[in-house]
Amino acid sequence: xxxxxxxxxxxxxxxxxxxxxxxxxxxxxxxxxxxxxxxxxxxxxxxxxxxxxxxxxxxxxxxxxxxxxxxxxxxxxxxxxxxxxxxxxxxxxxxxxxxxxxxxxxxx
Ligand SMILES: [Zn+2]
Numbered sequence: 001x002x003x004x005x006x007x008x009x010x011x012x013x014x015x016x017x018x019x020x021x022x023x024x025x026x027x028x029x030x031x032x033x034x035x036x037x038x039x040x041x042x043x044x045x046x047x048x049x050x051x052x053x054x055x056x057x058x059x060x061x062x063x064x065x066x067x068x069x070x071x072x073x074x075x076x077x078x079x080x081x082x083x084x085x086x087x088x089x090x091x092x093x094x095x096x097x098x099x100x101x102x103x104x105x106x107x108x
Contacts, residue, residue: 006050007033028052038086042095047088051079058083 004011005023012024021030033050036058040047053072061071061083072080078089087096 006030007052026052034058036083038082040086040088040091042087042091047082047086049079049082049088051075051083053083 001018002011002013003018003021003023005026007026007028008023010023010025012018014024016022017024022028023030032052034053034055035048036051036053037046037048039045053075057066057071060066061068068080068084072083075083078092081087081092082089
């Protein structure tokens with residue numbers, strides 16, 4: 001038996017972690033993760049990420065009561081980006097941080 005964190009994907013073989021479904025990397029219990037489903041603005045693909053946020057925080061953001069950074073001050077930027085635009089941390093890395101080389105046009 002082992003426990004795999006839905007957020008970071010790491011598997012723990014620690015018995016305590018298994019019993020409590022606790023991720024020692026994220027420092028969070030599985031119960032505290034909220035599934036958030038979005039369509040990526042880059043690829044159009046639907047993803048669900050498990051984020052350490054409360055439904056009430058998400059609601060406040062979606063009602064526009066709070067700005068993204070005020071609703072989720074502790075969330076890492078790539079996960080905040082996902083809430084806003086559906087771009088996953090992987091897509092962000094792939095398309096934004098190191099975008100594929102632009103093909104040079106042969107117009108000479
Ligand atoms: Zn984790």
